[in-house]
Amino acid sequence: MNSKNLTLGTRIKRFWHKNWMGYLFLAPFVILFTIFVVTPVLWAVGLSFTDYNMMQTPHFVGLNNYKLLFLDDEVFLTALANTLTFAVITGPAGYLLSFFAAWVINQLKFKRAFALAFYAPSITSGVAMSAVWLVIFSSDRYGYLNDFLLNIGLIDSPILWNTDPNYIMTVVMVISLWMSMGTGFLVFLAGLQNVPRSYYEAAAIDGVKNKFQELIYVTLPMMKPQLLFGAINAITGAFGVFDIAVSVAGMPSPNYAGHTIVAHLYDYAFIRFQMGYASAVAVVLFVLTFTLGRIVFRLLSSKDE
């Protein structure tokens, strides 16, 4: 209409009249999201270029923190290596395990019971379950695993599961895998139940013969959104490994064998109060997970169809 001829004031009034309800409903979320998510991310990026100990005002040091991180901080490189090893193994393994567990369960009877049994570990607390697993991995003869291995004669003396640097990460991985069938698993299960029967029938007419062909030609393409969600979940989960590692090996862990990026971040931020340096660690973590997230997004996005 003749909106061009209206004064600015009238236009603002109209805009407000049309949208105030929407903004009102959105306000609580936006305010909290801005304060506790958006601002902190920007702030972390900013701080990572400074030296800041919370007592004095931060001062700009350029890329110094990043130089120190990658060139001089061997503990960080250990943490990075530990985290990458952990993520490369448990990320994909947990993801595939979740999918196949969901895929198999979907074809069984007693779906609900199976789903509960697989999902239950992931809703327990990492700290609480580490306490249980520590009994199994206990370093003396009382540990179930040591007891078992001693009995069948595979070892002569108990293995120091949670103090020997060679075993710490393995123990952390086993516990994490055990807990990995979480939200991703549920999303997969729900997605599987949502693929219409008629698609499978149509595929059978088109010559799809067995369950595996069904999986590849019908199920997977139909489940792209769920697969994407599960993958992003798996990435952020795998790179955030921390509480299980600390519960298993303590902090600092023997020879830093259980040290992770997040442990390093926590160490510098909340024990040494070197916020600038710790922020640089956070930014590295951000870049890692975000880049992987984008790649996965490209691969699995359903836009191209």
Next chain:
Amino acid sequence: MIKIKWFRGQWLHITFAKIALYAVMLCLVAFTALPLIYLVSTAFKPMDELFVYPPAFFVKHPTTVNFSDLVVSLGSSTVPFLRYAFNSVVVTLTIVFLTVVVSALGAYSLVKFKPPGGNFLFNLILMALMFSPHVTRIPSYLVVNSLGLINTYGALILPNIAVAYNIFLMKQFIEQYPDELLEAARIDGAGEFRIFIQMVMPALKPAWATLVVMSFVSNWNDYFSPLIYVTSQAMKTLPLALQTISGGAAAVSVGRAGATAAATFCMTVPTVIIFTAMQGQVMETMVYSGIKE
């Protein structure tokens, strides 16, 4: 292949492959369930059974002495166990309630009012799904600190309400809600808040039931918030209390083994109960959490 008459006159076909499949799945179930069964069994073990050699898996003479130990003997230390439990309950329930309301309101606005800027916000939310929450820990701490919230319930509650995942899930679900119903209600003269509370929220029950479970579980188990936002023992929640009781890493100290098992039991049971109670609703919602552009 064996055929067995199943109930309602159906035939149950049992093939070798199927038996093998069930066997494999039962082994996996053993892997997932045994630590949980052990956890339950240990919580009820009397002192002498906790330390028998060789270690025993199941409890022989169940007792509740560990629980009374937990409450009574640890009660004599500076902060009683019940205080930690109380903190956990208050903090978790408040977050769950607020996050459901805030996410539902926000998601409803994004989908049905479509205010300008909404798309931009949704892209930010999608981005926030993609990085681990640890990235924002330090500045969040600085924010919480500058708001003067350190050592208060506010520090444990406020940062955990606006979670990207929660509003994302709600949005996916609200998109299924028909506009025609809203229009009809508006024509009948119902106010927007009334429509939201009396029509939209009841229809979204599976979605918020899921949020209740997810948010209860993650906040009940949250280890980071109490670790960094509170320094006073009296404000800590169960995950940290558990670590204190068990003596932290490695050392499963002799005197505390029973109390640790009981505390672990107390921490785990509520989450399992909540999920089991709402499993049906949760499964219905999870379909919508796929990411589409």
